[in-house]
Amino acid sequence: MNKILISITILGTLATISNQALGSINHSSGHSHNTTFNQATLTKEFQKPLLIPPLLKGEIKNGVRTFDLNVTKGQWEFIDGNFTETYGYNGPILGPVLSLKKGEKTKINIKNNLSEETTVHWHGGILSQDVDGVHNADIQPNTQKSVEFILNQPAATLWFHPHPMHKTASQVYKGLAGLIYLEDEQSESLKIPKTYGIDDFPIVIQDKKLTKDGELTYSTTHMEKIHGKSGGYLMINGIISPYIEIPNGLMRLRVVNGSNATNYDIDLNDQEFYQISSDGGLLSKPVSMKKLTLAPGERGEILVDSKKLNNKSYLYINGKEALELRKNKKSGLTQIPETLAEIPEITKNLADLKTRTFTLKTTSKGNTINNTPYNMEKLNFDVQKGIQEIWEIKNGSKMMDMPHPFHVHGAQFRVIERNGKIPPLNEQGWKDTVNLNAGDTVKILITYTTDGITVYHCHILEHEEDGMMGQFKINN
Structure with missing residues (x-):
């Protein structure tokens, strides 16, 4: 098999920047924790083309679509003439886009060339514990690990990033992130832009x-x-x-x-x-x-x-x-399609379903869910495979005025209520992460179809690492 080793070339000289500092932070604007960026002293704006990561289709071997991912250190020039150390997949920063098809068996060979352990989490994938990239998933320095899985879920833009204990935030910050373009028959039949890097x-x-x-x-x-x-x-x-x-x-x-x-x-x-x-x-x-x-x-x-x-x-x-x-x-194409995909209606009597409550809270002492910090030795609860539940998620950080994006591993869910009302139209599809501003309450409908132990957490990575995470077991 020919190894797919992509070298992302630094695209020339970046714009000269003397300063691009942050302005004010507004935690309460709509559903947003907003950071305002000041660029008044940026001397050469919009001189560099957007970096388009390589689109990889892998190699078919014995009926399995196979990719090589090399986790590596690199040098990147954010500011003209100044290189700094970064992390990347198959290159100095970020990573490729992996092109996958629904229901197709996929194998990823991951080589860790860093001087610290890492993992790869397939964010948004409906995957079991053994391949999700969290539990017992560490890849030690200068070692390789292969994972095989099938994404049997609707077409979507998913992504992958590291998820090692207490190192997720730093490794993402240094550059580790890549995308997955998952396609299915429905997405392929739509007349929407599909030419990578062109439209x-x-x-x-x-x-x-x-x-x-x-x-x-x-x-x-x-x-x-x-x-x-x-x-x-x-x-x-x-x-x-x-x-x-x-x-x-x-x-x-x-x-x-x-x-x-x-x-x-x-x-x-x-x-x-x-x-x-x-x-x-x-x-x-x-x-x-x-x-x-x-x-x-x-x-x-x-x-x-x-x-x-x-x-x-x-x-x-x-x-x-x-x-x-x-x-x-x-x-380019000119017609916006009237319909896109069939999303199942929620017809079950929701009053009959089990409801769990999760309160995410930031205080001066730290970050917790239900007043409990994450303990990797403890299971917070069990769920039954294939059984629908309602999860009521609350942002209890009123005093700190902090938003919390709540993310689940190994499943996609439906938002059924936001602050007592029907959610906005763009929140009525499949989700794996939902944002809650201070004081918000969101209800989601969720079903687990995988096996093993999985996690849920705030996707502010520093909150996750500071304890705003939990884990549970899916019983067959």
């Missing part, structure tokens, strides 16, 4: 603090453990203030909030666009909107009609120009 773009949004010399380091103060590691330099696919060339017609942005702790408000300066997919797959029909808010771990696919944009427009993140959109002469 279908991966958009991984992150923010990182750099020294004046452009050095990336990770450490946390007491306040950063409470609030999460947030702020500094806003970047998309590892590039600060990039641009992309887009066709004259529809373009598809697969947006991933890959940050440690920052919520992002995404808009096109009051221009309408359509969300077509959430974390776990296509929505039933496109949802018109002018702003999309994503918490850490959440994904959202949007369709933008560039015919309605100026020749030079911008994607705004938290009110600032973050990605320049330059029209080229290529023609």
Whole structure:
């Protein structure tokens, strides 16, 4: 088998930046924990093209689609002429996009070239304990581990990232993150943009603090453990203030909030666009909107009609120009589909279902769920495989005014209620992460179909590592 070893080339010289510091933090804007970025002293904005990660289709061997992932240290130039150490999959930062098909057996060979242990968690995958990348999943330095799985779930944009105990936050911050494009017959039949890097773009949004010399380091103060590691330099696919060339017609942005702790408000300066997919797959029909808010771990696919944009427009993140959109002469699709996918109606009498309650709370003393910090030696409860339950999730951090994105492993769920009301249309599809602002209560309908022990946690990574996580067993 030919090894697929992708070297991501640094795309020339990055824009000269003297400063791109954070402005104010607004914890209470809508459903968003917003960080405002100041770019007034950025001297050469939008001079670098957006980095488009390699799209890997793997190699079919004995009926199994096989990939090689090399976890490695690299050197990356966030700021002109200043290289700093980063982590990446198959390259110096971030990682490739893995192209998978529903129901197809997949094998991933993971080689850890770091000087510390790591794991790979397949975020959004309906997978059992043995391959989820959390329990007994450590890959020691200079060793290799292979995992095999089948993603038997609807088409979606999933992602993968490290999940080792007490090292998740630092390893993600240093650059480890990649995407999975999972397709099925329904997604392949839709007339929506699908040409990778031409009208279908991966958009991984992150923010990182750099020294004046452009050095990336990770450490946390007491306040950063409470609030999460947030702020500094806003970047998309590892590039600060990039641009992309887009066709004259529809373009598809697969947006991933890959940050440690920052919520992002995404808009096109009051221009309408359509969300077509959430974390776990296509929505039933496109949802018109002018702003999309994503918490850490959440994904959202949007369709933008560039015919309605100026020749030079911008994607705004938290009110600032973050990605320049330059029209080229290529023609694109023009018709927004009326329907996308069939999502089962919720017909069961919900009053008959077991309800569990989870209260996420940040205090000056730390982060807990139901007033209990994570204990890897303790199971918080058991569930029965295949049995629907209602989980009522509460954000009890009123005094701290902190949001909490609640993420479950090994399942996709449906949001059935937000603060006593029907959830917004773009939250009515399949989800694995849901954001709660201070004081919010969200109810989800969830069923586990896998085996073993799995976890749930806040996806502010510093909260997760500080104890805002639990685990339970799925009984057959």
